Amino acid sequence: MKNIRKNQQKRLKRSFIPNIATVFNMFLGFLAITLIFNGEPIKAGWVMMVGVFFDVLDGKLARLMGLTSRFGTEFDSLADTISFCAVPSVLVYSLYVEGLPIILGAAISFMPLLFGTIRLAKFNIDTSEVPKPYFIGLTTPLAAITIIGFMLFNFKLYDNMGDARLALVIVAIMSFLEISPVRFSKFPILSLKRGRNNNLRLVALVITLVSLFLFRGLLLFPLMSIYIVWSIIKWMLDKDRLSIESKSKNELDE
Numbered sequence: 001m002k003n004i005r006k007n008q009q010k011r012l013k014r015s016f017i018p019n020i021a022t023v024f025n026m027f028l029g030f031l032a033i034t035l036i037f038n039g040e041p042i043k044a045g046w047v048m049m050v051g052v053f054f055d056v057l058d059g060k061l062a063r064l065m066g067l068t069s070r071f072g073t074e075f076d077s078l079a080d081t082i083s084f085c086a087v088p089s090v091l092v093y094s095l096y097v098e099g100l101p102i103i104l105g106a107a108i109s110f111m112p113l114l115f116g117t118i119r120l121a122k123f124n125i126d127t128s129e130v131p132k133p134y135f136i137g138l139t140t141p142l143a144a145i146t147i148i149g150f151m152l153f154n155f156k157l158y159d160n161m162g163d164a165r166l167a168l169v170i171v172a173i174m175s176f177l178e179i180s181p182v183r184f185s186k187f188p189i190l191s192l193k194r195g196r197n198n199n200l201r202l203v204a205l206v207i208t209l210v211s212l213f214l215f216r217g218l219l220l221f222p223l224m225s226i227y228i229v230w231s232i233i234k235w236m237l238d239k240d241r242l243s244i245e246s247k248s249k250n251e252l253d254e
Helices: 003-015 016-037 040-064 070-095 102-125 138-159 166-179 196-214 219-239 243-254
Strands: 134-136 184-185
Touching: 016 040, 016 070, 040 070, 040 138, 070 102, 070 138, 070 166, 102 138, 102 166, 138 166, 138 196, 138 219, 184 219
Parallel strands: none
Antiparallel strands: 134 184
């Protein structure tokens, strides 16, 4: 009994570590919103990109340390609601709905927050314990990155925030993809021993990260567009492809 209590106490003491990364993610989301309010959308976009790093980090730390919990999952979703749902909505309202009736502009801007929150709620009630190599529906960070990427791409290339009409179309597409049945491949495992497909995804991820820093977002939106369009096409051609890959992988592991 003493050993069990000691282990529980150690677990409680360490459980705050992944949550610190979640707090940073949440704070960066709030900081991005304040930057948008102060007329600094580009800085807000980059702050949100750093938030993506902390969003990935908290989950990795929790799994690595064996500290996954219901509280951690819910807390992470609340942080994501701020960073990857509220931030894009505020950004869209501040940049792309000028000239529209107030109600219509607010409704369109509300879409990332609405559909992103629905997606996070659906993700939290997924009780499947079997790991899958795909996401059903576009994740909120990837949808937010695409919207931010559109802004950064146009700012870098044309020194403006991009065509508002195209931006609103992209916002609508990203929002609906979040609750769609389309399957999107997960990011690769950081290992060169997990098969050819994982290695190809790993190379693509490295290229994306390098281009993000070298080209300051110039290639981020095109790469995200390719990933999304390719995933949709592959899903339409073979809806069960990723499920088959998942079953084959599990059989090999057994």
